[in-house]
Amino acid sequence: MALKSVETLSEATVLFAGDSGDGMQLTGTQFTLATAYAMNDLATLPDFPAEIRAPVGTTYGVSGFQLHFGSIEIRTPGDEVDLLIAMNPAALKVNLDRVRMGGTILVNSNTFEPKNFKLANIKSNPLEDGSLDKYRVIQVELTRLTRETLKDFDLNQKEVDRSKNMFALGLSLWLYSRPVEPAKKWITAKFGKNPVIRDANLELLKKGYHFGETTEQFVTRYEVAPAKQKPGRYRAIMGVQALAMGIVAAASKSGIQILYGSYPITPASDILHTLSRYKNHGIVTIQAEDEIAAIGTAIGASFGGSLGITGTSGPGIALKGEAMGLAHMIELPLVIVNVQRGGPSTGLPTKTEQSDLLQALYGRNGDAPIPVIAASTPGDCFIVAYEACRIAVKYMTPVILLSDGYLANGSEPWLIPNPDELTPFNVSYAQKTNKELDGEQVFWPYLRDQTTLARPWAKPGTPGLEHRVGGLEKQEGSGNVNYEADNHELMIKIRAEKIQRIQADIPPIQVYGDPDADLLIVGWGSTRGAIEAAVSRSNKSGKKVAAIHLRFLNPLPSDLGEVLSKFSQHLVPELNNGQLVKVLRDQFLLPMVAMNKIQGRPFGPSEIAEKIAEMVG
Amino acid sequence: MSDKKPESNDTNGRKPTLPPGMVAKPGPTLPPGAKSTSSGPKLPPKSSKFPPGMKPAAPSTEELVGGDGSSAATRADFTSDQDVRWCPGCGDYAILATIQRLMPELGVPRENVVFISGIGCSSRFPYYMNTYGMHSIHGRAPTIVTGLKSARPDLDVWMITGDGDSLSIGGNHIIHIMRRNVNVQIIMFNNQIYGLTKGQYSPTSEVGKVTKSSPFGSLDHPFNPIALVLGAEASFAARTMDRDPKHMKDMFTRAHDYRGTGFVEVYQNCNIFNDGAFFQFTEKETKTDRTIYFEHDKPLVYAGGTKGLRLDGFNLESIDLENGNLGINDCLVYDETSRELAGIMARVYWKPELPQPFGVFYREDRPSYDDLLHDQIHAVVDRLGKGSLKKLLEEGETWEIA
Numbered sequence A: 001m002a003l004k005s006v007e008t009l010s011e012a013t014v015l016f017a018g019d020s021g022d023g024m025q026l027t028g029t030q031f032t033l034a035t036a037y038a039m040n041d042l043a044t045l046p047d048f049p050a051e052i053r054a055p056v057g058t059t060y061g062v063s064g065f066q067l068h069f070g071s072i073e074i075r076t077p078g079d080e081v082d083l084l085i086a087m088n089p090a091a092l093k094v095n096l097d098r099v100r101m102g103g104t105i106l107v108n109s110n111t112f113e114p115k116n117f118k119l120a121n122i123k124s125n126p127l128e129d130g131s132l133d134k135y136r137v138i139q140v141e142l143t144r145l146t147r148e149t150l151k152d153f154d155l156n157q158k159e160v161d162r163s164k165n166m167f168a169l170g171l172s173l174w175l176y177s178r179p180v181e182p183a184k185k186w187i188t189a190k191f192g193k194n195p196v197i198r199d200a201n202l203e204l205l206k207k208g209y210h211f212g213e214t215t216e217q218f219v220t221r222y223e224v225a226p227a228k229q230k231p232g233r234y235r236a237i238m239g240v241q242a243l244a245m246g247i248v249a250a251a252s253k254s255g256i257q258i259l260y261g262s263y264p265i266t267p268a269s270d271i272l273h274t275l276s277r278y279k280n281h282g283i284v285t286i287q288a289e290d291e292i293a294a295i296g297t298a299i300g301a302s303f304g305g306s307l308g309i310t311g312t313s314g315p316g317i318a319l320k321g322e323a324m325g326l327a328h329m330i331e332l333p334l335v336i337v338n339v340q341r342g343g344p345s346t347g348l349p350t351k352t353e354q355s356d357l358l359q360a361l362y363g364r365n366g367d368a369p370i371p372v373i374a375a376s377t378p379g380d381c382f383i384v385a386y387e388a389c390r391i392a393v394k395y396m397t398p399v400i401l402l403s404d405g406y407l408a409n410g411s412e413p414w415l416i417p418n419p420d421e422l423t424p425f426n427v428s429y430a431q432k433t434n435k436e437l438d439g440e441q442v443f444w445p446y447l448r449d450q451t452t453l454a455r456p457w458a459k460p461g462t463p464g465l466e467h468r469v470g471g472l473e474k475q476e477g478s479g480n481v482n483y484e485a486d487n488h489e490l491m492i493k494i495r496a497e498k499i500q501r502i503q504a505d506i507p508p509i510q511v512y513g514d515p516d517a518d519l520l521i522v523g524w525g526s527t528r529g530a531i532e533a534a535v536s537r538s539n540k541s542g543k544k545v546a547a548i549h550l551r552f553l554n555p556l557p558s559d560l561g562e563v564l565s566k567f568s569q570h571l572v573p574e575l576n577n578g579q580l581v582k583v584l585r586d587q588f589l590l591p592m593v594a595m596n597k598i599q600g601r602p603f604g605p606s607e608i609a610e611k612i613a614e615m616v617g
Numbered sequence B: 001m002s003d004k005k006p007e008s009n010d011t012n013g014r015k016p017t018l019p020p021g022m023v024a025k026p027g028p029t030l031p032p033g034a035k036s037t038s039s040g041p042k043l044p045p046k047s048s049k050f051p052p053g054m055k056p057a058a059p060s061t062e063e064l065v066g067g068d069g070s071s072a073a074t075r076a077d078f079t080s081d082q083d084v085r086w087c088p089g090c091g092d093y094a095i096l097a098t099i100q101r102l103m104p105e106l107g108v109p110r111e112n113v114v115f116i117s118g119i120g121c122s123s124r125f126p127y128y129m130n131t132y133g134m135h136s137i138h139g140r141a142p143t144i145v146t147g148l149k150s151a152r153p154d155l156d157v158w159m160i161t162g163d164g165d166s167l168s169i170g171g172n173h174i175i176h177i178m179r180r181n182v183n184v185q186i187i188m189f190n191n192q193i194y195g196l197t198k199g200q201y202s203p204t205s206e207v208g209k210v211t212k213s214s215p216f217g218s219l220d221h222p223f224n225p226i227a228l229v230l231g232a233e234a235s236f237a238a239r240t241m242d243r244d245p246k247h248m249k250d251m252f253t254r255a256h257d258y259r260g261t262g263f264v265e266v267y268q269n270c271n272i273f274n275d276g277a278f279f280q281f282t283e284k285e286t287k288t289d290r291t292i293y294f295e296h297d298k299p300l301v302y303a304g305g306t307k308g309l310r311l312d313g314f315n316l317e318s319i320d321l322e323n324g325n326l327g328i329n330d331c332l333v334y335d336e337t338s339r340e341l342a343g344i345m346a347r348v349y350w351k352p353e354l355p356q357p358f359g360v361f362y363r364e365d366r367p368s369y370d371d372l373l374h375d376q377i378h379a380v381v382d383r384l385g386k387g388s389l390k391k392l393l394e395e396g397e398t399w400e401i402a
């Protein structure tokens, strides 16, 4: 057995790539779990095709899982890949440009044959034609080794070949000195009912791990020390899980019943999947017949005194526009979750983008402002979901929550929050009449709270408070249908002012980086990690730059103008063709610089760092 | 392509037999065979699980001012202070009056009653009821109703809609609420026209209908609403007419007593844009021959007992009960629990040789969606216990950093 040297790294980025059927998401998830056990900080980026089972061996069928981990603070899934594990030529072709010069490429050499080159539209064998000269290539006969390992198992060829990802997982766990136990535990639990499959997977995991030790191909093994993280109990969390748990937290803290109405759509469906398991947490879920029905059920629930929530992605939001206008008009609490994906139209269903901001802000008929709140990391989805529910009830308004494909499927280690430390969330319903009219006590559904301008919430079943709401213009106070000119103008202004008053719930802006900088980066949503990583990197190299990150897009924080005015230059990076930048230019009349990436992928810190260098020299 | 001109409004036996604008008699004419005042076979009371008033949302009614949902309620208690804005002479008035009169009889406390509508003339209805209500958006009332009943199965919810609202823009929702069998009453005002948008043809307008949007006659084959909802797995479907308050009341009561989606189609005269659309069925001169009021377990007779219906293969045929050859025993005895008969009866639709049927076409005992939903939730809670947020947050693999 060759003696291996051990090299300590501060961070590394690994990308598992293969056919949709190769189990790369699973391999990545298990590697992530082991990395979390090794107490590294981490961020992940799953990247899968829109087709469920695209033809084997093709480039459009490639599924990937990227993981960035380290002993330092990790803010993004990584700029460049240090190790690419490519299960076939197509996976290599698709992902090669992500690998850093000198990086390592581990291929399943058994798949590098003419048939697969043809499928991937590759002219010559990349393992032989010199195109990989700038990388360290490790050829492993994954298919043959897997078949060898499992030759005595009672499994057919297909079952055997499908398991080769476990060999790859074992090998990569060895390479980065990760613990094997979490994967073992998972396999044992997962295939408990099928001992042959269970034992086959366990055997492959072990063989893969041992292969690393014995093969001459690896002279170095890596170690990544635990990261310095806040003390406490952690778990790995994906944005979609955090979001669902934020909703549960809202139900639990306020005691309100929540009804989640949704129609399946990528990538928002996982919220429905998750919440539908939480029936014992005061959550009712409905899989509606379409997007409009989904929001309709949520509005109906809110009228009944529950909190209605609906979730979807861009195209679904377009369909919900009219119903959002109704919720705005009848001033009922409602949360609309948009897990943004590449648009327009069907666009790029499985890729991430931030291109629905203007739709969220303005996409309704009439003047119908709705608060818009955006999550910035997978774990942040928890707090943002909770806040969206709280604001919706406190101000009696629909609230749009923006997440995106990257946040939904990306994961990070998460310091488990203490429910007792969440902002209190109280729900109160009207119990009494609130107006005397001609000597009679009556209930006026639009008689507002003078601080928040919220109207009272009287739920059916409360005697004496019977009232009607609807999409026709209301008379301020009485809530009766009213077509008068002055009243309409007043109501438009009041509804807008109510949304503006949510500013009282927005904490002061925190400036990240060098407070004396000339350049301020203004970000929102999932770009936070990349922006702040770029800022700290640039600060270290002496560049004067700072960043702020907006959670509320409507209303904007009340101190935003003041903060912006302290900086002479402003950069707004977004994963769209320039949306927040339009809003900010409009409101603050500042010549802001847009930085746009519209490739279905998140920013890497180095892209932003380069732009910073260009702007501040 | 045919160069035949679309015919005017006389296809399918649907030409109004009375001149438009004909003065209608206010009082209801009791149709032959409609003697029974019962509301049909005995059914479990609708609110057996959540009896009215059992689960008031408010902690105590004593503290509350203005609540008067007592048993002594009257029509006035259910009448809101809003001016009714339908055109004078509109059939909607009769439907509103019938429901307002029915409400105190049903004995559901006013605060537990909710009316939800979509958009259209009929959908203004909730504004006129002194109950909880929502005038929502076009076609979407079924979705709001589904959400409301899912969240609050204790409420007594009525959905008011029209032919355009429910069968055109809301077509996708009406079919899904039917199959789910949400425990509500749906009252569909069918006037075979778009009223509020000023007179375009609707999805129930006859082929050839000349309107503002179809100056050369409509080409659209109409829906048969009862057949449509039966096709959508409706569990209760009935038809009545605005000119017969007594029958309307019967049908609404039956729908209310039914624990599931009680769908009632009401022929409603729009005297402005489609006057007389149903006069052959609603007016005294023709009503007897042109309608049949049918009931569960009773033979199908009409025309004052002089005619009946019997099965000829899969079709109904009219038989003469007076010429001595055939008698009441030859008539088909209706069974409202038979899906097959419901299908045959629903297809008796604007047939010149057959009377238009009014009554309960179909009733099936099937658990309602909101019951199933909450049974499932209770079962999950029984199995897993009431969820703990803290436990949920710590679910799965966790690790401690010191």
Ligand code: SF4
Residues within 6 Å of the ligand: B085, B086, B087, B089, B090, B091, B092, B121, B122, B191, B195, B196, B269, B270, B271, B272, B273
């Ligand atoms: S337009 Fe027709 S349906 Fe509408 S209110 Fe007038 S008469 Fe009634």
